[in-house]
Amino acid sequence: MSLFDYTIKELEAKLHNHEITVEDLVKESYEQIKEVDGDVHAFLTLDEEKALEKARELDKREDKSGILFGIPAGIKDNIVTKGLRTTCASQFLDNFTDPLYNATVVDKLDAENPVAVGKLNMDEFAMGSSNENSGYEPTRNPWNTDHVPGGSSGGSAAAVAAGEVLFSLGSDTGGSIRQPAAFCGVVGMKPTYGRVSRFGLVAFASSLDQIGPLTRTVEDNARVLEVIAGHDKMDSTSADVDVPAYTEALTGDVKGLKIAVPKEYLAEGVSEEVKHSVMEALKVYESLGATWEEVSLPHSKYALATYYLLSSSEASANLARFDGVRYGVRSENAENMLDMFVKSRSEGFGDEVKRRIMLGTFALSSGYYDAYYKKAQKVRTLIKNDFDKILEEYDVIVGPTTPTPAFKVGEKTSDPLTMYVNDILTIPVNLAGVPGISIPCGFSEEGLPIGLQIIGNYFDESTVYRAAHAFEQATEHHKKRPQLGGAK
Amino acid sequence: MAEISKEQVKHVANLARLEFDDEAVEQMANELSAIIEYAEQLNELDTENVKPTTHVLDLKNVMRKDEPKKWITQEEALKNAPDQKDGQIRVPSILE
Numbered sequence: 169m170s171l172f173d174y175t176i177k178e179l180e181a182k183l184h185n186h187e188i189t190v191e192d193l194v195k196e197s198y199e200q201i202k203e204v205d206g207d208v209h210a211f212l213t214l215d216e217e218k219a220l221e222k223a224r225e226l227d228k229r230e231d232k233s234g235i236l237f238g239i240p241a242g243i244k245d246n247i248v249t250k251g252l253r254t255t256c257a258s259q260f261l262d263n264f265t266d267p268l269y270n271a272t273v274v275d276k277l278d279a280e281n282p283v284a285v286g287k288l289n290m291d292e293f294a295m296g297s298s299n300e301n302s303g304y305e306p307t308r309n310p311w312n313t314d315h316v317p318g319g320s321s322g323g324s325a326a327a328v329a330a331g332e333v334l335f336s337l338g339s340d341t342g343g344s345i346r347q348p349a350a351f352c353g354v355v356g357m358k359p360t361y362g363r364v365s366r367f368g369l370v371a372f373a374s375s376l377d378q379i380g381p382l383t384r385t386v387e388d389n390a391r392v393l394e395v396i397a398g399h400d401k402m403d404s405t406s407a408d409v410d411v412p413a414y415t416e417a418l419t420g421d422v423k424g425l426k427i428a429v430p431k432e433y434l435a436e437g438v439s440e441e442v443k444h445s446v447m448e449a450l451k452v453y454e455s456l457g458a459t460w461e462e463v464s465l466p467h468s469k470y471a472l473a474t475y476y477l478l479s480s481s482e483a484s485a486n487l488a489r490f491d492g493v494r495y496g497v498r499s500e501n502a503e504n505m506l507d508m509f510v511k512s513r514s515e516g517f518g519d520e521v522k523r524r525i526m527l528g529t530f531a532l533s534s535g536y537y538d539a540y541y542k543k544a545q546k547v548r549t550l551i552k553n554d555f556d557k558i559l560e561e562y563d564v565i566v567g568p569t570t571p572t573p574a575f576k577v578g579e580k581t582s583d584p585l586t587m588y589v590n591d592i593l594t595i596p597v598n599l600a601g602v603p604g605i606s607i608p609c610g611f612s613e614e615g616l617p618i619g620l621q622i623i624g625n626y627f628d629e630s631t632v633y634r635a636a637h638a639f640e641q642a643t644e645h646h647k648k649r650p651q652l653g654g655a656k
Numbered sequence: 657m658a659e660i661s662k663e664q665v666k667h668v669a670n671l672a673r674l675e676f677d678d679e680a681v682e683q684m685a686n687e688l689s690a691i692i693e694y695a696e697q698l699n700e701l702d703t704e705n706v707k708p709t710t711h712v713l714d715l716k717n718v719m720r721k722d723e724p725k726k727w728i729t730q731e732e733a734l735k736n737a738p739d740q741k742d743g744q745i746r747v748p749s750i751l752e
Contacts, residue, residue: 266735268728362713375711404718405711473695484672491673493747498738505750509673522674526665526684527691529672540695545708547698552709584687585694601712626713 171196172331173649176239176388179334183238190238190283193334194223197240197285200332204652207313209305210327212245213253214286222283234280235391242327242336245287246294247271247379248368252284256370257302258292260496260516271368272403273337273379273396280395288336289323292518293487294344294372296320297590300581301520308577309351310650311616315574318348324382325352329650335383335392339369341376342475343569343594346606349382350569350619353608353648355389355636356382360627361601362407364393365400371486373479374405376598385646386607386637390414393629409627417630418637423457425635426562432468433567433593433621442568445610445618450566452642458635460566465554470547471596472588477531477544478599484528490516523584548599555600559625564635568593569606569619593621603629607636608645617645660689 171179171193182188198216205211219240226238243249246256250270255261270278277284291301299307299322307322309315310330317326321338325348328336338345340358349356357380364379371377381392394415399408429450434443450460492498492512499511517525531540558565570593580587597604602623609620620639624632640646665685669676676684730743739746 263738264736268732268735362715401720404720405713405715407713407715467701470698470701473698476691477695477698488673492738493745494733495736496738502748504748506673508748510675513673514675517674522676523684523687525672525674526668527688530660530664530668530688530692533668533671540692542708543698543703544695545710546703546706547701548709549706550701550703552712583690585690 170200170331172334175385176236176334176391179239180235180237183232190223190226191220193238193240194219194283194285197333200330201285204310204330205332207308207652208310208326208330209307210289210323210330210332211242211286212255212257212289212304212323215252219283219285226281226283236277236280236282236395239282239334240285241277241282242286242288242324242333243274243284244290244321244324244336244338246290246339246370247273247337248370249274249284249287252287254287255303256293257290257304258516258518258521259303260490260512263497264495269368272365272400274368276396285333288321288327291320291322292521293370293483294320294339294341295483295520295524297343297347297587298575298580299323300577301518303518306577309574309616310652311353311574312614315576315616316351318351318574320344321356321382322348325349325354325356328352328354328382328384330652331649335381335388337379337396338382339377339379340598341373341479342598343591345380345382346569346594346604346619346621347591349606351574351617353617353645353650354382354384355386355605355607355646356380357389357393357605357629358597358603359393359397359629360603362405363397363409363603363627363629365398365403365406367400367402373482374486375482376479386633386640387415387418389605390418390633407627412630414630414633417634419634420638420641422453422635422638425453425458425564427453427458427460428463428558428562428565429460430465430468430565430567431462432465437589437592438568438571441612442570442572442618446566446568446620449609449620449639452639456638456642463558463562465558465596467547467550467554468596471551471599472592474544474547474551474599475595476527476588477540478548480524480528481531481541482528484525484532487521487525520584551596552600555596555602559602563624563631565623567621569621570594573612573614573616573618597623602626603632605632605636607640609639609643610645611648660685660692
């Protein structure tokens with residue numbers, strides 16, 4: 169048994185009782201990384217010496233009371249870490265080795281003293297659903313390395329699934345925490361928009377992006393969110409709403425919980441295996457005293473188009489800052505200033521990033537703005553209204569996280585639209601801004617994990633966690649571990 | 657509509673400060689046309705009286721005092737710059 173099979177809370181207790189040291193935990197983390205990361209490729213940047221130094225320093229302290237004290241963690245590489253290379257998995261930022269400040273979430277973690285062991289792989293600038301858009305070696309699924317880990321937080325999900333770290337931070341713009349969590353059989357939470365500060369998160373689509381934790385258990389997840397959530401004056405879109413003690417919501421009691429199951433989330437395109445697992449999960453909820461009813465989110469089918477217009481438009485503006493002037497890789501083939509912008513961007517960005525910038529620039533350009541961008545903003549209102557209406561009557565919305573389990577590497581790379589469809593069940597949640605979690609709810613015949621998505625009301629992560637925890641404790645799915653190797 | 661020409665791709669590329677070779681222009685035209693054609697399904701919806709959502713939270717004009725504080729030094733600001741001279745970032749000439 170690995171030390172990482174314990175929960176974070178159990179490990180904290182072991183540290184307090186001097187049964188283990190922080191150094192033991194960090195060494196365990198690095199041993200596992202050396203063992204498996206050559207196949208998994210979850211990490212882009214590691215700093216073993218610095219992590220061990222921090223571990224030894226923490227071991228000397230009398231006060232070990234931080235709630236994540238000494239716990240090895242990984243950070244998605246679009247979250248800025250002072251003095252630790254931050255690339256967003258883009259060749260454009262390959263040389264960005266010395267960021268000048270920490271993202272607010274990193275400062276908040278630091279205050280509790282977990283140990284960051286490294287930065288995690290992703291789709292370049294968080295644009296993608298498979299990690300195949302990484303500017304480096306793409307991450308593979310620990311359950312079967314022929315399959316993708318999902319994306320864009322594929323490294324964050326794979327590192328937790330493979331036992332390389334106890335928790336990780338990811339970011340979710342259209343499903344980028346929940347979809348890889350589902351594919352890798354871990355717990356991934358996208359909090360309410362505005363719940364967690366985005367300061368220091370390299371912006372993809374500012375009205376949709378949100379940082380959240382990936383972990384092995386719901387309890388671990390709630391612990392991490394408790395630390396990173398809260399208002400931040402450095403992010404004017406972060407909400408000034410009190411952060412409850414999420415771990416206290418984990419009562420195991422869901423008696424009387426009212427669950428809505430959107431018929432659109434179990435429609436055509438969702439595989440039989442996935443449907444079956446979700447129906448089994450609903451039976452578990454029934455046995456625990458919750459009730460469920462079928463409902464409709466009628467504008468679901470329009471979410472994908474709405475999302476790609478809005479997120480790409482926002483991305484085209486956000487990525488304008490990458491010009492090769494102040495940081496990043498500057499093209500050496502430029503003759504003048506304008507040429508330097510064009511060549512640095514064209515050489516530094518990958519195909520998917522360019523495609524999204526082009527789509528967004530087109531949708532915002534003169535003559536098309538009303539037809540595409542503004543139209544999509546209006547449809548966003550209709551999608552949000554669907555959620556508002558259902559969440560007035562029900563406590564949570566439950567359905568699958570993804571239409572299928574993890575697909576094979578290379579299976580969907582030829583056509584962008586085929587890849588995009590993969591996010592059809594997670595995207596509406598970002599458009600509405602409500603919180604959503606993915607937890608393991610079964611396995612396919614091939615042995616790949618299947619994720620259950622639980623969606624809650626604005627700023628009511630507590631109910632989402634309570635529902636997720638009750639299911640987890642009533643089932644065994646979260647105890648299964650990948651046997652690394654797979655057919656290569 | 658939904659057909660995006662190679663000329664349009666070149667125009668948008670210029671706005672976005674990107675460049676593509678001829679083959680990539682053609683591919684981009686095809687891919688963007690397919691995505692835009694897909695996006696046109698939004699026109700099935702009557703949104704005449706629907707307000708656009710720019711932001712999901714009820715936040716308006718979040719203000720704070722504009723107080724100067726110590727952030728980074730000039731030296732730090734130059735640390736990641738690709739080229740520099742005399743304490744400033746150097747770029748290629750703007751005018752020929």
